[in-house]
Amino acid sequence: MATPTDQGAARKTGPDPRTGRGPSPLWTLGLFRDELVTTFRRWRTIALLGVLAAVPVLIGVAVKIETRGGSSAGGGGGEGPAFIAQITNNGLFLVFTGLAATLPFFLPMAIGVIAGDAIAGEANAGTLRYLLVAPAGRTRLLLTKYATTMTFCLVATLVVAVSAFAVGALLFPLGELTTISGTRIGFAEGLGRALLIALVVAASLTGVAALGLFVSTLTNSGIAAMATTVGLLITVQILDQIPQLHALQPYFFSHYWLSFADLMRDPVYWDGLVRDLGLQGLYVAVFGSAAWARFTTKDITA
Known part of the structure; x- marks a missing residue:
């Protein structure tokens, strides 16, 4: 039950009673800013980003130790993530390897934790009703939560890429890159492709984010939502x-x-990328709609 202080604060942020107008765009941006600050100040979020940043460091150090005696990375048997055999020739390949190593589990697990806690965590903490008293509106609040999760997707992916680039530059040489197709491209173009790959990886996680948000609307337990999503x-x-x-x-x-x-081919193969992004869009549409339908009709008791 909201206290008088909570209700007074809600009225201050709510629509003007004389005009009946809803929250202004600036109020919505303020809500989004507050969600970002709350999310990124949590120790859980910092720990997740720390783990993601550590993965490329471990890979880089392991490759450096393995090749210290002049042997090739991967032992020539094709083990390890894609591009791992190329790291000793160009440290920029550690960016691609780091993303390939974290994408199957670490990155989506982190997204699942943040998305799963988005609504259920508020309900578990007893703050969901207070957020809805201040007239965010259920649709506006849900969109803000999803935008916050997507921002975390981008930040998490960039943390992996930047950590990998820094370690690769420290431990290995930089210069022209040899693509999967065998052609050579300049370092600047390779760096641009690395950034594009990071953006594509972030976009590839939008489906998991929508799924996690839907699961988060089904329960009032943040731990249950996170565990179910993972x-x-x-x-x-x-x-x-x-x-x-x-x-x-x-x-x-x-x-x-x-x-x-496929972004490291010359020319680039777009078929798989288009299928991936199209499939993520389908998941966002389906589970985003399901989350909206559930949340807008849910009886909020916490």
Whole structure:
């Protein structure tokens, strides 16, 4: 139950009683800013970003140690993430390797935690009703939560890319890159492709974010929502490896995730990328709509 102080604060941020107008765009931006500050100040968020930043460091150090005696990375057997054998020739390849290593599990797990806690965490803390008393409106609040999750997607991906680039520059030489197709491109173009790959990886996580947000509207337990989202992620990843399910696999949100490697071909292969982004758009439409339908009709008791 809201206290008089809470109600007074809500009236100050609410519509003008004389005009009946809703919150202004600046008020909406303020809500989004507050959500960003709240999300990125949590120790859980900082820890997730720290783990993501550490993965490229571990890969870079491991490759450096393995190749210290002059042997090639991966032992020539093709083990490890894509591009790992090229890291010793150009540190920029650590960006591609870091993203390839974190995309199957670490990045989507972090997104699942943030998305799963978006609504359920507020309900569990007893603050959801107060957010709705201040006339954010359910649709506006849901969109703000999703925008915050998507911002985390971008930040998390860039943290991996920047960490990988810094470690790659410190431990390995930089210069022209050899593409998967065998052609050579300049360092500036390679850096541009690395940035584009990071953006594509962030966009590839929009489906997981929408799924997690939908799960978050189904329960008042933030832990349950996070666990369910991560569990679904792991289940889909396992199902995507079973040959007997090949007819269904193109519809799994993770199926085309590693198609970003096609950006390192010359010319670029766009088919897998288009399928990936189109599939993510479908998941956003379906689970975003489901989240809206659930949240706008949900009986808020916490």
